Amino acid sequence: MFGEKAIELIRELHRASDGQLPAFNEDGIRQVLEEMKALYEQNQADVNEAKSGHSELISTIKFRHCSLLRNRRCIVAYLYDRLLRIRALRWEYGSVLPNAVRFHMSAEEMEWFNQYKKSLATYMRSIGGGEGLDLTQDIKPPKSLYIEVRCLKDYGEFEIDDGTIILLKKNSQHFLPRWKCEQLIRQGILEHVLS
Amino acid sequence: MSEAYVPVEAGFGLEEGYLSLEDILMSQERLPCRAETALPRLAAVLGKAGAEPLGSVPEGTKLEIPLWLAKGLYDNKRRVISVELPKIYKESWRTVFTADANVVDLHKLGPFYYGFGSQLLNFDSPENAEIAQTILQTFIGRFRRIMDSSQNAYNEDTSALVARLDELERVLFRVGQKGLNDFQSWEMGQASQITASSLVQNYRKRKFTDLDS
Amino acid sequence: MAEEQEGSDAGSEEVLLTPAQLIRSLEQAWMNEKFAPELLESKSEVVECVVEQLEHMEENLKRAKGGDLKVSIHRMEVERIRYVLSSYLRCRLRKIEKFFPHVLEKEKTRAEGDPSILSPEEFAFAKEYMANTETHFRNVALKHMPPNLQKVDLLKAVTKPNLDSFVFLRVKERQENILVEPETDEQREYVIDLDEDSQHLIRYKTIAPLVASGAVQLI
Numbered sequence: 001m002f003g004e005k006a007i008e009l010i011r012e013l014h015r016a017s018d019g020q021l022p023a024f025n026e027d028g029i030r031q032v033l034e035e036m037k038a039l040y041e042q043n044q045a046d047v048n049e050a051k052s053g054h055s056e057l058i059s060t061i062k063f064r065h066c067s068l069l070r071n072r073r074c075i076v077a078y079l080y081d082r083l084l085r086i087r088a089l090r091w092e093y094g095s096v097l098p099n100a101v102r103f104h105m106s107a108e109e110m111e112w113f114n115q116y117k118k119s120l121a122t123y124m125r126s127i128g129g130g131e132g133l134d135l136t137q138d139i140k141p142p143k144s145l146y147i148e149v150r151c152l153k154d155y156g157e158f159e160i161d162d163g164t165i166i167l168l169k170k171n172s173q174h175f176l177p178r179w180k181c182e183q184l185i186r187q188g189i190l191e192h193v194l195s
Numbered sequence: 196m197s198e199a200y201v202p203v204e205a206g207f208g209l210e211e212g213y214l215s216l217e218d219i220l221m222s223q224e225r226l227p228c229r230a231e232t233a234l235p236r237l238a239a240v241l242g243k244a245g246a247e248p249l250g251s252v253p254e255g256t257k258l259e260i261p262l263w264l265a266k267g268l269y270d271n272k273r274r275v276i277s278v279e280l281p282k283i284y285k286e287s288w289r290t291v292f293t294a295d296a297n298v299v300d301l302h303k304l305g306p307f308y309y310g311f312g313s314q315l316l317n318f319d320s321p322e323n324a325e326i327a328q329t330i331l332q333t334f335i336g337r338f339r340r341i342m343d344s345s346q347n348a349y350n351e352d353t354s355a356l357v358a359r360l361d362e363l364e365r366v367l368f369r370v371g372q373k374g375l376n377d378f379q380s381w382e383m384g385q386a387s388q389i390t391a392s393s394l395v396q397n398y399r400k401r402k403f404t405d406l407d408s
Numbered sequence: 409m410a411e412e413q414e415g416s417d418a419g420s421e422e423v424l425l426t427p428a429q430l431i432r433s434l435e436q437a438w439m440n441e442k443f444a445p446e447l448l449e450s451k452s453e454v455v456e457c458v459v460e461q462l463e464h465m466e467e468n469l470k471r472a473k474g475g476d477l478k479v480s481i482h483r484m485e486v487e488r489i490r491y492v493l494s495s496y497l498r499c500r501l502r503k504i505e506k507f508f509p510h511v512l513e514k515e516k517t518r519a520e521g522d523p524s525i526l527s528p529e530e531f532a533f534a535k536e537y538m539a540n541t542e543t544h545f546r547n548v549a550l551k552h553m554p555p556n557l558q559k560v561d562l563l564k565a566v567t568k569p570n571l572d573s574f575v576f577l578r579v580k581e582r583q584e585n586i587l588v589e590p591e592t593d594e595q596r597e598y599v600i601d602l603d604e605d606s607q608h609l610i611r612y613k614t615i616a617p618l619v620a621s622g623a624v625q626l627i
Contacts, residue, residue: 001240001241001242001260001261001264002240003261003263007219007220007223010216010219010220011220013216014216014217014220017202018393019199019200019393019394020394029548029549033549033552033553036553036554036557037554040554040557042236046236056232056233056235057235057236058273059232059233059234059235059268059273059275060234060235060236060237062267062268062273062275063234063237063264063268063275065267066263066264066267066268067264068554068557069267069557070263070264070267072549072550072553072557072560073213073219074219075549076214076545076549076550076560076565077203077213077214077215077216077219079544079545079548079549080203080214080541080545081202081203081214081216083541083544084200084201084202084203085200087199087200087505088199088200088394089199089394091199092198092199092392092393092394093392093394106548108544108547108548109544111544112540112541112543112544115536115540116537116540118536119532119533119536119537119540120533122529122532122533123501123529123530123532123533126529127455127459127497127529128459128460128462128463130463133459133490133493133494133497134494135494135497135498135501137494138487138490138491138494138495139389140386140387140389140491141387141488141491142387142484142487142488142491143387144484145480145483145484145487147389178389178487179487181389182389185389185390185391186389186390186391186392187391187392188391188392191391192388192389192390194384194385194388201506203567204567206567207570212567213564213565213566213567214565214566214567215567
């Protein structure tokens with residue numbers, strides 16, 4: 001059956017259902033595009049024959065055309081779902097991605113991500129007069145101004161609100177302004193300790 | 196589960212979500228059809244190749260084709276195929292569902308029992324009304340148990356139950372479980388805890404396993 | 409602050425809001441946006457006023473002495489308002505991304521004088537998102553496809569908001585003769601009255617205009 005390569009792309013992505021980004025399957029895409037090229041060429045040839053009297057070919061042409069549309073749907077859905085996963089990384093991780101993730105992205109996806117980052121930054125800067133509002137912060141409703149955090153790895157110096165600089169060392173524990181630590185917690189550098 | 200990644204939802208009723216992975220997989224499921232015209236040069240593709248891979252599939256041949264293809268070929272201007280009902284939507288099975296929908300292993304029979312069944316309504320079968328009715332009643336009949344178990348099974352192994360659910364029911368079950376878990380963590384005062392992104396946690400895990408191997 | 413706002417949008421009345429009322433209207437917009445399946449009208453004026461209010465409060469906090477209990481209570485208040493504001497704008501951005509071709513289409517076909525569902529900044533963001541995504545599809549795949557298959561209509565491909573989904577609401581202003589569509593083939597349409605302060609579970613489409621006018625609050 002036609003479209004087998006295309007559904008394989010979809011299955012592969014669907015298996016990583018927790019939002020992980022599997023490696024971009026360039027070879028898979030190429031194979032689907034090749035199948036499309038072949039289907040299109042066969043149809044071109046058969047259309048000419050059908051015009052010269054072989055109208056029984058119309059069913060076959062239609063069959064191939066459906067397969068072409070199916071292939072296109074699978075590819076676009078594959079690309080789109082990956083964009084949704086890449087977008088999620090910007091919100092959950094921040095604007096600089098870890099190498100492990102970048103390694104799984106195609107050059108065009110990197111381009112899309114950079115553009116997305118730019119649009120988002122422009123939008124966030126536009127809110128309010130000053131430096132804008134970082135919407136990737138304040139994900140949960142605040143309960144207290146300061147929270148207890150434990151450092152999960154050596155991070156180095158960190159400046160808090162009033163200019164004080166503290167040293168984030170593995171296993172050290174600190175009492176810090178909540179809004180300063182949110183991103184470091186989500187990146188897995190700090191851990192929010194509930195008292 | 197990462198909260199920032201929300202996949203495209205499946206469509207409902209007659210409409211498919213064009214970009215939904217779930218719906219693309221659903222429409223890959225096959226159904227029995229009959230060729231209403233000859234299909235020249237497609238013998239090999241349809242697995243009917245004898246000596247000639249580019250031979251014709253004659254009119255009247257029985258075929259098993261994916262739903263997406265059946266939808267494309269079933270068209271009133273030029274009917275290339277006619278569609279038959281897959282067995283679980285036929286009357287004998289409909290009786291089973293009506294008797295007690297809860298005993299059926301919908302995953303084994305489906306796994307897209309509702310989604311695929313709704314799609315069958317695209318083909319105007321004289322039994323459409325009954326199919327629609329059975330699908331609806333089956334859902335109603337099973338809903339209570341799914342809701343109850345998803346709301347009560349806290350920290351329990353639910354895999355045996357979930358194994359018998361259709362894909363749509365699994366989504367429902369997960370939504371219920373998430374509600375329950377969120378509520379429990381709120382009760383224990385953990386709702387305000389900021390946690391590491393699940394995407395980040397998973398990548399770290401992967402890194403460790405990479406090192407192990 | 410709301411009182412200081414000068415020059416109004418075409419046609420909208422100048423309403424004076426106390427800070428408490430302002431925060432209340434932000435919370436209402438936030439809840440409506442969270443529960444409505446579609447993107448609601450942009451409440452740019454409320455957002456602008458809240459941002460000013462926040463800046464004003466932070467300014468005061470900077471001048472205040474540290475260590476005072478009153479200061480931390482005010483600081484907390486700032487954090488809470490900022491959370492609601494961020495959550496509201498985040499929710500809108502999400503919907504813009506989810507429904508981008510439909511949102512842009514609605515904006516394009518909007519009659520002159522009708523309120524826009526997008527703020528100018530959201531509109532710019534939506535346009536960029538659309539262009540960026542279209543470019544991606546074209547460069548990676550579509551331009552390598554056969555000539556008759558190189559265009560995908562995103563209006564058809566991207567799912568529309570489901571206006572048939574059900575929402576909970578509380579009635580703020582009594583409504584009469586609301587037409588409710590039948591659920592099944594056997595039912596006929598019927599009318600209901602919505603009493604003030606009563607709560608309902610109803611199809612969004614049926615009461616969408618009441619959400620827009622502020623007569624009901626989604627909960």
